[in-house]
Every structure is written in C-alpha cells, then in structure tokens.
Amino acid sequence: MTILKWAGNKSALMPELLKHLPKGPRLVEPFAGSCAVMMATDYPHYLVADINPDLTNLYRQVQDKSESFIASAMGFFETANNESAYYKVREDFNHSREITNFWRAIFFLYLNRHGYRGLCRYNKSGYFNVPYGNYKAPYFPEAEIRAFAEKAKRATFICTHFEETLNMLMPGDVLYCDPPYASDNGVVFTCYHTEGFTEDDQYRLASILTRRAQQGYRIVASNSDSMLSRSLYRAFDCHNITAARSIGVAPGEGKSAAEIIAVSKPAAWFGCDFASARDYSAIHEVRA
Known part of the structure; x- marks a missing residue:
C-alpha cells in the first residue's frame, strides 16, 4: 500500500x-507518482523525482517529520470529513x-483521500480542481506513512523535470520510468501538473532513454x-501485461x-536514434 491513492x-x-x-x-525514478516501486523494492539508495512540487513536498515532510505529520493529519481527517470542509x-x-x-503537505494528503477517485489534477492556472469524492470514511494511511518514513531514510526527493533527473545518473544506477502514458489517438492526460506531459515529451523521453541504454545504463x-x-521503445524488449484500471474507463468497459x-x-x-524519427509516420516506416 502507498500513502496516496494514485491513478x-x-x-x-x-x-x-x-x-x-x-x-x-x-534506483532512480524521474516520475515519482505514488512511490509504489520504491516501497516494494530494496535498493541501498533511491533518487526519486517529480515535477509536481506538492507531491515532492509531501514526501519530504513525511521523511523529516513523520510523527508530527501523523498526529496533525489524523486529527484533521477526523474533523474535516464533509463537503463544505x-x-x-x-x-x-x-x-x-x-x-x-x-x-x-497535510492538505495535499487530505485532498487526495477525500477527492474524487484520488485524482491529482490542476487547471492551467495551477489550481487543484478535483471535486469532492463523497466518501463515508476516507482511509487514513497511518501504517503507510510510517513505512514510507522508514524507507525514505535511504532516499533523496527532488522536484525537477525528467531531463534534469536523467542528467544526474551515475554509473551502476538502475533507472525506472513511469511517465504519463502515450496514446495512439492523441489523447494525453496533461493535467497532472500545469506543465502537462505532451506527445513531444514522449518522444524526448524515449530518445534520452535510448541513448542512456547505449551508454550501458x-x-x-x-x-x-x-x-x-x-x-x-522498439529498441527495447517489450513485455505485455494487463493492468487494472479504475480511471478513464467508460461504463460497461472492462476495467483493465x-x-x-x-x-x-x-x-x-x-543502433537507432529516436531524435531522427520525429513524426509518427516516419517512426512506423522505421519499425516496418
């Protein structure tokens, strides 16, 4: 389990x-998300980054002040469980x-646990705009916070763009990337942070990862x-999996x-350079 509900x-x-x-x-993660991978692995050290300052602030506060965070947040959950609050x-x-x-950080956790489906969404002005979730008894993740604080003793949390994080790689590092997902129909979720994550970002990330792999990472x-x-990712070994999905699934569709x-x-x-295959048709011609 993780501290946050997370798409x-x-x-x-x-x-x-x-x-x-x-x-x-x-282990280096440029897209922190819920930190599920950090919590389920056992590396000696972690570099965990994200471009969302609210997310990295939460992790730093729990890292440094876990007991006072638990005490303050728990009381807040107990007194503010209604729509107007x-x-x-x-x-x-x-x-x-x-x-x-x-x-x-406490407000961010509260909004995550009380908001609709645990979404993290901002408008173009940078304001968090997820509506109320109307849960009878939102879960307070006390055990998860304590476990996170213990694992975080090995971690460094930074708020930065993925390119800056990838420039911090050191020999021997293992890199795991879990960016906002690509789509064939051009629909990309861009509200996780005000800067969004575009199709151009997908190309840029894949290009950098390919070069880093060529360097032996x-x-x-x-x-x-x-x-x-x-x-x-055609130069990588791609393994198929099926993942459960609760967000972005229309009624009647399978939730996977x-x-x-x-x-x-x-x-x-x-031996291929993704920077030279910028348009979609060119990439498919190379793949064929």
Missing part, C-alpha cells in the same frame, strides 16, 4: 515489474499564502501497449488495460 499506481503490478528490475546501488481546504490550498510547507520503463509506445514493460537490451544491440 496508475504500480502496487498491483510489482510482482511482474520485479522480474525485470535488476539489482544495483541506487473539503472545498474550504481546496480553496486555502490553492490561494492562501500563509500555509506552511508542513500544512500544505539498465533501464525499465512502463507505458501503454500502443503503436506509439512500441515504436518509441494493456501495458508494456520496456527493458533495455545490452548496449551493443542498440
């Missing part, structure tokens, strides 16, 4: 992911300049099982989705 949480997929994650002195907290979270980083990446993803786990091959196997 794309990898907890259920960890038995499959663990088959492909090699041992090493440090939720929208007041959301308003303060978005507009108040007097909230400390400690209380902003051991890389594992998750993505949708789409034509675009398989083109982007096909995904791939892309695993880097030995450096000598690589």
Whole structure:
C-alpha cells in the first residue's frame, strides 16, 4: 500500500515489474507518482523525482517529520470529513499564502483521500480542481506513512523535470520510468501538473532513454501497449501485461488495460536514434 491513492499506481503490478528490475546501488525514478516501486523494492539508495512540487513536498515532510505529520493529519481527517470542509481546504490550498510547507503537505494528503477517485489534477492556472469524492470514511494511511518514513531514510526527493533527473545518473544506477502514458489517438492526460506531459515529451523521453541504454545504463520503463509506445521503445524488449484500471474507463468497459514493460537490451544491440524519427509516420516506416 502507498500513502496516496494514485491513478496508475504500480502496487498491483510489482510482482511482474520485479522480474525485470535488476539489482544495483541506487534506483532512480524521474516520475515519482505514488512511490509504489520504491516501497516494494530494496535498493541501498533511491533518487526519486517529480515535477509536481506538492507531491515532492509531501514526501519530504513525511521523511523529516513523520510523527508530527501523523498526529496533525489524523486529527484533521477526523474533523474535516464533509463537503463544505473539503472545498474550504481546496480553496486555502490553492490561494492562501500563509500555509506552511508542513500544512500544505497535510492538505495535499487530505485532498487526495477525500477527492474524487484520488485524482491529482490542476487547471492551467495551477489550481487543484478535483471535486469532492463523497466518501463515508476516507482511509487514513497511518501504517503507510510510517513505512514510507522508514524507507525514505535511504532516499533523496527532488522536484525537477525528467531531463534534469536523467542528467544526474551515475554509473551502476538502475533507472525506472513511469511517465504519463502515450496514446495512439492523441489523447494525453496533461493535467497532472500545469506543465502537462505532451506527445513531444514522449518522444524526448524515449530518445534520452535510448541513448542512456547505449551508454550501458539498465533501464525499465512502463507505458501503454500502443503503436506509439512500441515504436518509441522498439529498441527495447517489450513485455505485455494487463493492468487494472479504475480511471478513464467508460461504463460497461472492462476495467483493465494493456501495458508494456520496456527493458533495455545490452548496449551493443542498440543502433537507432529516436531524435531522427520525429513524426509518427516516419517512426512506423522505421519499425516496418
């Protein structure tokens, strides 16, 4: 279990992911998400990054002040479990300049556990805009916070763009990437942070990962099982999996989705440059 409810949480997929994650002195994650992979692995050190400052702030606060965080957040959960309180907290979270980083982290956890389906979504102005979830008894993750604080003793949390994180790689690092997923129909979820994650970002990420694999880094990446993803990661070994999905599924549809786990091959196997295949048709011609 993880501290946060999270779309794309990898907890259920960890038995499959663990088959492909090699041992090493440090695991680097440019897309922190729920930190399910950190919590389910046992690397000596972790570098965990995300572009969302609210997410990384939460992890730092729990890392540094877990007991006071639990005490304050638990009391807050007990007294603010109603719709009017939720929208007041959301308003303060978005507009108040007097909230400390400690209380902003508590508000973020509260909004995650009380908001609709645990979504993390911001509008273009940078305001959190998830509606109230109307849960009778939102779960307070006390045990998960304590477990996270213990594992976080080995971790460094940074708020930065994935390219900056990938520039911090050191020899021996294992890299796991779980970006917002690619889509063949051009529909990409871009509200996780105000900067979004576009199709151009998908190309850029795949290009960098390919070069890093050529340099000998051991890389594992998750993505949708789409034509675009398989083109982007065609120089990797792509393993098919089926993942449970509760968000983005229409009524009557199966609540599962096909995904791939892309695993880097030995450096000598690589020979293609994704930067030269910028348009979709060109990538498919290369793949054919």
